[in-house]
Amino acid sequence: MAYSEKLLDHYNNPRNVGSMDKKDKSVGTGLVGAPECGDVMKLQIQVEDDKIIDAKFKTYGCGSAIASSSLATEWLKGKSVDEALKIKNTDISTELDLPPVKIHCSVLAEDAIRMALDDVRSKQDDEG
């Protein structure tokens, strides 16, 4: 199976690897997937004034899963929450030219984005 150059670039030089303090009110965490399925993505965003100022990820999984989450963090940085909600799994799979058996990796990345956005929103709502 031949992978696209963009995918290999994200896999070999993953952007924004790391973790943030998940207790921080400005940080939203999305943890999706399951070890027994072979993919777990942890995606975190830091939101201030409705703007994503930072994004980090860690992923256990195949190359496509790692590249999908790396790309997601790159796209998220600088976007508003509303803009971030518009990122679709098909955008990721198209950008990385994922083979059909790897489409689920982009779905997982979209799920992680949504979960992280939900998490930060619920934290900030609580704050009132």
Place this chain on the structure above:
Amino acid sequence: MEKLIYMDNHATTPMDPRVLEAMMPYFCEKFGNAASKNHAFGWEADEVVKNSRQLIAKSIGAKELEFVFTSGATESNNLAITGVARMYKEKGNHIITVVSEHKAVLDTCDALTHEGFEITYLGVDENGMISLEELKNSITDKTILVSVMHANNEIGVVQPIKEVGAICKEHDVLFHTDATQAIGKVRIDVNEMNIDLLSMSAHKIYGPKGIGGLYVRRRKPRVRLSPLIHGGGHERGMRSGTLNTPSIVGFAKAIELADKELEAENERTSKLRDKLQTALSTRIDHTKINGKLDARLPGNLNISFHYVEGEGLMMAMPEICVSSGSACTSSSLEPSYVLQAMGIPDVLCHSSIRFGIGRFTTEEEVDAVIEKVVQSVNKLRDLSPLYEMVLEGIDLDTVAWTEH
């Protein structure tokens, strides 16, 4: 890219140049059809096929007429199992095999269920070994065939074939073994081990692809097979089709070399394997070796690296050619059924890598692989949320995962 290192010798092996040399005259000059009984070209081909057959049969303690050439071990397994089933169906409709067999055995057995056969799949323990007690208890008066592989292609464990043979003989049941991975690494004597049918392949022992064979016992008992391929009645009616003379010559040469060099080669490959195994399991934490340690093929190492995924790991070291039990490397998107059958949790199946050291693997290559694997596992663990959680002291079994 850096120079490629081939360490996947269970999948296939490079052909030994000595094998190629032996085959060369049989393409353009000595091209006769072994079935042409009326001229010198045919006689020449017939003679070399006869000698090759004799040599291969002798290597497993069999007679020349007990060996049938096929296109490879997949066909041999199909012919042995379906051939026996259809021939002996009046006698019984029950076949016993093992959950960790190659798909060529499992899918053949599955296909026979549509012809009214019943299959018992023996389980394997956490080391990948069958239980002789379970085998004995599974034999009924309807059992016509037991098929147990000699050595496993994923984890390299060697089953107690002699004991299985003795049980089958005692119960008057035919015994087939898929010896594809064992040939050239384990000394086999079909009489001593009471084997009635044995599948083999040339390309796993530095011979050409597309040629293999099936040993079919002719005395005590005389095994009869219903053929799968019909035609000119070649191979005493069991497998029609013009014989592939150059490949047969290559197959025989590969057997001759393997036979001659077996002990020395086993010693060398097991030393390299042990070096790889020791280095990986001491320099990397959280590893697990899959399969029984003291009953394994000399060049095999199947190891799981916790918290990294097999395909992701292979992508980090593209110059190293190995296999993974990860679902992502299989078209079915299911992790290795062999590892699953051993009760290994799915998460560790996804993390498994199979190294296959062979005749042409050098110590320098093993050293380079060790460095690259250590470096790649570390790199992926830096990326792994699971490894991070474990370092934080979180029990992964208590996390509410979102399965997909």
